[in-house]
Amino acid sequence: MLDKYPELRPVAEKTGISSVKEIWEIFVGMQPLLIFDVTVNDHIMMNRNRVGVQNIVRRIMDKYSYAFMIFHYDNDMQWDWRFSYCHKGSKESETTESKRFTFLLGPRQSCLTAASNFMKLEAKHGDISDDDLETAFSVEALSNEFFDKYKKRYEKFVSYITGKAYVKSGSKYVEKVVNTENDKTLYAAFGNDDKRVRDYVKRLLGRILFLHFVQKKGWLGLPDGEAWDSNKGDLDFMKRLYDNASPEQQDDFLDAVLEPLFTAIDTNRSDNSYLYDTKVFGCLHVPYLNGGLFERDADDEIPSRFPKEYFADLLEFLSQYNFTVDENDPNDAQVGIDPEMLSRIFENLLEDNKDKGAYYTPKEVVHYMCRESLIAYLQTGYEDKAQQDAIRQFVETQNADCIATIKEDIDNQLKEVKICDPAIGSGAFPMGMLKEIFLCRSELEKVTDAAQIKREIIQNNIYGVDIEKGAVEIARLRFWLTLIVDEKTPETLPNLDFKIMQGNSLVTTYRGLYINLDTKHDLQRQSYTKIMHDMRELTKEQKAFYNSNGEERSEHEINIKHLVHPTNRVILSLCKLKSLNLK
Secondary structure, three states: OOOOOHHHHHHHHHHOEEEEEEEEEEEEOOEEEEEEEEEEOOOOOHHHOHHHHHHHHHHHHOOOOEEEEEEEEOOOOOOOEEEEEEEEOOOOOOOOOEEEEEEEEOOOOOOHHHHHHHHHHHOOOOOOOHHHHHHHOOHHHHHHHHHHHHHHHHHHHHHHHHOEEEEEEOOEEEEEEOOOOOOHHHHHHOOOOHHHHHHHHHHHHHHHHHHHHHHHOOOOOEOOOOOOOOOOOOOOHHHHHHHOOOHHHHHOHHHHHHHHHHHHHOOOOHHHOOEEEOOOOOEEEOOOOOOOOOOOOHHHHOOOOOOHHHHHHHHHHHHOOOEOOOOOEOOEEEOOEOOHHHHHHHHHHOOOHHHHOOOOOOHHHHHHHHHHHHHHHHHOOOOOHHHHHHHHHHHHHOOHHHHHHHHHHHHHHHHHOOEEEOOOOOOHHHHHHHHHHHHHHHHHHOOOOHHHHHHHHHHHHEEEEEOOHHHHHHHHHHHHHHHHOOOOOOOOOOOOOOOEEEOOOOOOEEOOEEOOOOOOOHHHHHHHHHHHHHHHHHHHHHHHHHOOOHHHHHHHHHHHHHHOOHHHOOHHHHHHHOOOOOO
């Protein structure tokens, strides 16, 4: 096909695609569906080259409406492969931009969803519509199914302690007793506080879910002597950890096996080559991730013993799904569980979410709003219509040729922009902005270290506040995962404690001083001067804290807490939002 359409060859070569072959044609209704075999060079990592792959898909789909594309490496047996369904919207309500939905397949992948969906298609005996194909490759359907099953397991853990669960009564959910055989001793240890128990279970299951994303990188259970990027990690480590535990360990799986693992991931073990005694398989490599991700609090100190079948069922359930560390794009999605699921879980498990105004925002809406916001920001100061159009085209296509004459200025604007979400929720909008800025900077700067650029964006451009502690924790998890996806080997994660913070964004005082940047009056000038002095000191400590670990991390944290009264933590982000010059 590259010979038939030579204009595709430069894009293919840039992406690492060596050949594209049209191998078959079938019909979906009255429309032809082409099947392509796409060979990728062995040295190209498809999961790190999604933009390039999507570009070639877009070029091919300029000529067709429907296609199956099979992406594989030259060495078929060594690597996983991808089966994609590509189509262009044909309905009036849909965009004509090509969309790609992909199953990741191979000997080390969970193929249950793909197999089940393909069997449903096969049962139609050739009478397949485009709606059938969209259902088979639907990320939304998979996400809904996963959440429903996850929620049942969450409720089981909660009711084991409290004996209660939220059940629907009319248009609202109300808490009712569903289990009179609950662990009353454990319930008392949590002060008979239902919300405290729910938050504890959310955090526990969230940590287990996070480790399934880390597991996907092959960073758990790596044998001694193997490199982190050797592809030798155990992609089913969490489930096998339970299956191979002794009966005594299974009976107390949380405290005997999981809690020590959580502690290990939060402990610098570089002097021991990151080896960790798994309590089950002996010593294997487990990364040190830092960031306070698994930092223990008072609730973690409570001896919590759940029935062993709870963990057996949970880990069996999670093992049936493919996890993808990269957040899906509305037009290019892997059919699996991506980090956005953390948001969906949080916002849909928030029992009083309607009262708090917490709702799940579809990624299509997030994508549109973030892109339009960035375009409007970059267009500021450019009154020429041609330049404004060029900026829009650049952000939408990431083609830097559109802005050749103003490229340097646009890059500087991207580096300097300050974005604060005063009600960050689980991080959907800042994550969307991170992606848009990253794509633009990657094109302008020809980025080779994606993770480093993302670290810079998170450190210099993005801030967030939320009154709900659980929301802050989920937002931080998503930012950490977006760094992990681009790293070949584990790197210590940045500390986001003073970047994404719990607080009330409606507070307008700092250390008892009303924030008013109008400095006409002497008293206001004094207040402003005091705030600016403290802010400069805070900024200095904050930058040092971001990439610190161990004792150095603790030292900077103490310094910051001395500068910021706990009830006014939100001021850090509020003052950034007011564009104070803190350099």
